[in-house]
Amino acid sequence: xxxxxxxxxxxxxxxxxxxxxxxxxxxxxxxxxxxxxxxxxxxxxxxxxxxxxxxxxxxxxxxxxxxxxxxxxxxxxxxxxxxxxxxxxxxxxxxxxxxxxxxxxxxxxxxxxxxxxxxxxxxxxxxxxxxxxxxxxxxxxxxxxxxxxxxxxxxxxxxxxxxxxxxxxxxxxxxxxxxxxxxxxxxxxxxxxxxx
Amino acid sequence: xxxxxxxxxxxxxxxxxxxxxxxxxxxxxxxxxxxxxxxxxxxxxxxxxxxxxxxxxxxxxxxxxxxxxxxxxxxxxxxxxxxxxxxxxxxxxxxxxxxxxxxxxxxxxxxxxxxxxxxxxxxxxxxxxxxxxxxxxxx
Amino acid sequence: xxxxxxxxxxxxxxxxxxxxxxxxxxxxxxxxxxxxxxxxxxxxxxxxxxxxxxxxxxxxxxxxxxxxxxxxxxxxxxxxxxxxxxxxxxxxxxxxxxxxxxxxxxxxxxxxxxxxxxxxxxxxxxxxxxxxxxxxxxxxxxxxxxxxxxxxxxxxxx
Numbered sequence: 001x002x003x004x005x006x007x008x009x010x011x012x013x014x015x016x017x018x019x020x021x022x023x024x025x026x027x028x029x030x031x032x033x034x035x036x037x038x039x040x041x042x043x044x045x046x047x048x049x050x051x052x053x054x055x056x057x058x059x060x061x062x063x064x065x066x067x068x069x070x071x072x073x074x075x076x077x078x079x080x081x082x083x084x085x086x087x088x089x090x091x092x093x094x095x096x097x098x099x100x101x102x103x104x105x106x107x108x109x110x111x112x113x114x115x116x117x118x119x120x121x122x123x124x125x126x127x128x129x130x131x132x133x134x135x136x137x138x139x140x141x142x143x144x145x146x147x148x149x150x151x152x153x154x155x156x157x158x159x160x161x162x163x164x165x166x167x168x169x170x171x172x173x174x175x176x177x178x179x180x181x182x183x184x185x186x187x188x189x190x191x192x193x194x195x196x
Numbered sequence: 197x198x199x200x201x202x203x204x205x206x207x208x209x210x211x212x213x214x215x216x217x218x219x220x221x222x223x224x225x226x227x228x229x230x231x232x233x234x235x236x237x238x239x240x241x242x243x244x245x246x247x248x249x250x251x252x253x254x255x256x257x258x259x260x261x262x263x264x265x266x267x268x269x270x271x272x273x274x275x276x277x278x279x280x281x282x283x284x285x286x287x288x289x290x291x292x293x294x295x296x297x298x299x300x301x302x303x304x305x306x307x308x309x310x311x312x313x314x315x316x317x318x319x320x321x322x323x324x325x326x327x328x329x330x331x332x333x334x335x
Numbered sequence: 336x337x338x339x340x341x342x343x344x345x346x347x348x349x350x351x352x353x354x355x356x357x358x359x360x361x362x363x364x365x366x367x368x369x370x371x372x373x374x375x376x377x378x379x380x381x382x383x384x385x386x387x388x389x390x391x392x393x394x395x396x397x398x399x400x401x402x403x404x405x406x407x408x409x410x411x412x413x414x415x416x417x418x419x420x421x422x423x424x425x426x427x428x429x430x431x432x433x434x435x436x437x438x439x440x441x442x443x444x445x446x447x448x449x450x451x452x453x454x455x456x457x458x459x460x461x462x463x464x465x466x467x468x469x470x471x472x473x474x475x476x477x478x479x480x481x482x483x484x485x486x487x488x489x490x491x492x493x
Binding site for chain 3: 221236237238239242245246291296298301302303304305306307308309310311313314315316317318319320321322331333
């Protein structure tokens, strides 16, 4: 993504126009990224309504922080940092488990496989097998927030490692190690659900 | 005179190396309300990022300076208590033997190695509607 | 190539970091090793599965997402209104709040906690041993920028 749609203005031009008072330019910028932003937000918070709130709050925050944006850098990397922080904050407020704040124990549990089938690749696959969808969602929910953010940014958004590092404010090495951990957890869920 | 001052400096350094100041803060973490005690200083943000609770309140904080081998007792909220004993360590490091009890029950016995100025959290025991989190630091 | 090397290469391949030659060698190993092939298939599946999962949520919320600009614009307007409140009100509100806070601090702040706030210089902690008679103990390490945590789960409560 290079910050421009076919025939559209580059991100920088839309940002300048917004700062000059053209809110419509910000609307165009928002339309450009809202789909990707929602996919990342829902990957982190797990719930559609919460993800909509996160996207809304992130764009509002971005609007008021636009004067801090450094022209020449990537808008979506800058924006995604706001988005991921909002999503993680929202996730924490939901407080899925108060007694044991970090609970991965169920991952070694006994999900009973429905029988051998191909790995899910489409939403329809999950619609057919709601159990796997729920199991995989719980696996994602159980990941520590920044591990969840890494695998969502990489696998759902397709972000490069150095960009993920910039969004999360960590090193590429940390990104790789969190990705390895998160992928390992999800892989085990998929394997155990498949093997009859 | 210079020799005397140098000797005094060496003795003071040796004394400092043989004593450890153990600082224990008892924090009540819960989902009642959404406030974070300003007394928690720079670790407020860290507590929020690590745990799912919405409220963190410091109930008590105590500090004891202990010699190596000397055991200090910290009374904790509820009927719990913590005993800390500095052990021999090298350089600027500290080793602490810690035992946390709930009446006669041993909740935790551990030996920790940390730097002077370092911090560790011990949490989990239930307290009212939430849990206790102990902030243990050593200087 | 043995299975240990194959597993490392599978991970590297998933990250797009495996050179072509190594990928060809890996393919040769996978053709003859069912266990590694299963591992490869599972790792390759994580991305599409995660995308499919978020895809479901996106399908469910498509109408609301279409209307996102309405929501954002309303939020921007709301914030704009809040910022337009007379500045003198904000100034006096700040002074009153500061005075009230000082009074509360002097009267009610617990004496036992009147020390400087925590300013740790290190979270580097080695746990040499851990024991409990009545609880399960979990050690949690969330990275060098966060304190290590020893979490006690009393057995009656698990």
